[in-house]
Amino acid sequence: MHEFAVAQSLVDTATVEARRAGAQRVTVIHCRIGVLRQVNSDLLNEAFSLARQGTLCEAAELRVDKAYVQASCGRCDHAYTVRDWEWRCPKCGAEAAELTGGDELLLVSIEADVADEDQGSEERLST
Numbered sequence: 001m002h003e004f005a006v007a008q009s010l011v012d013t014a015t016v017e018a019r020r021a022g023a024q025r026v027t028v029i030h031c032r033i034g035v036l037r038q039v040n041s042d043l044l045n046e047a048f049s050l051a052r053q054g055t056l057c058e059a060a061e062l063r064v065d066k067a068y069v070q071a072s073c074g075r076c077d078h079a080y081t082v083r084d085w086e087w088r089c090p091k092c093g094a095e096a097a098e099l100t101g102g103d104e105l106l107l108v109s110i111e112a113d114v115a116d117e118d119q120g121s122e123e124r125l126s127t
């Protein structure tokens, strides 16, 4: 199951970041996934709720930003978002576009409770 591998890697990365920051538990995992990854969000949420068990991310909320396909025109250098799999450059009509985004799988940030701040304040970590 593809989504499980994605969820597992998010939990692993978030756990490493949280440990590095001395956090007790992760409250939010914010990630960015390109549409080319073809991750099904229902399956991802399901996989995430399994993957986080017994980790610092056990109570974490998963927030996913969808990243659309980005292309750069080989003829006029125009950078644009590919919608409905229409690869042609909207400016000059050339079909030779270079893929510049849409296949990312990134952990954007995590929010975590840090131990030595007894108010349970949240620290925002950026990767």
Ligand SMILES: [Zn+2]
Residues within 6 Å of the ligand: 073, 074, 075, 076, 077, 078, 089, 090, 091, 092, 093, 094
């Ligand atoms: Zn163009």
